[in-house]
Amino acid sequence: MGKREIPLFVFDKNREHGIGECDFVCCTxxxxxxxxxxxxxxxxxxxxxxxxxxxxxxxxxLRIEIKRIIGKNPDDATIRTLMKKAESLYVESSQMKVVEKPTDADMINFLDILIDGNKHYLSAAGSDVNERNTILSSLKMLDSIKHRLIELSGN
Structure with a gap:
């Protein structure tokens, strides 16, 4: 099988792995x-x-930290280049495209990106209870807006 018969990067962004606010990338x-x-x-x-x-x-x-090398003949310079490419793709996939007249689906997708992108502030808040509560309230409000929009749009 050739190198490009499968995707070069596979991102796991579901955050349901139970180990904190992080995503994963597999470079194939x-x-x-x-x-x-x-x-x-x-x-x-x-x-x-x-x-x-x-x-x-x-x-x-944004921090990308390799947990396991799975390549057969790893080269540090090539791995650094691949990490940079993974970072670019991750950031690009996490940004919303500018849309002149957004549809309900566009707005719902934007809210998902906004919610996921702001969850990292929870860990940045550390032990500051007031800051954590403010962030949690904001995330809950964004999620409520998203669900109301879903109800109103019939999706």
């Missing part, structure tokens, strides 16, 4: 494949052999 490259955890941090931008932390946005950076 034959020689340099890996499984990595994707989460958010307030650490500075940087790259190591097994971790990539992107440019901060409002003090929060």
């Amino acid at each position: 490259d034959i020689d340099n494949g890996f499984i990595a955890k994707i989460d958010y941090t307030n650490e500075p931008e940087g790259v190591t052999e097994r971790t990539r932390i992107g440019k901060p946005n409002n003090g929060i950076s």
Whole structure:
């Protein structure tokens, strides 16, 4: 089977794995494949052999941390390049396209992206109970708006 007969990256974004607010990516490259955890941090931008932390946005950076190498002949430079590509695809898939006249489905999808994208603030809040409660209230309100929109649109 050739390298590109299957997707190069497979993202798990359902967050139902029960280990906190993170997603996963599997790189299926034959020689340099890996499984990595994707989460958010307030650490500075940087790259190591097994971790990539992107440019901060409002003090929060995307972190990709390799948990397992699955490639047959791993090369550190190629793996770093693949982590950068995975980061770009992840960020691109998490952003909403600008739509002139959004449909109900567009608005529901936007709310899903907004909810998922803001869950990382819970872990960033740490032990600050007031901040956590504010974030939880906001997430609950966004989810309620989404469900009301679903009811009204008949989906």
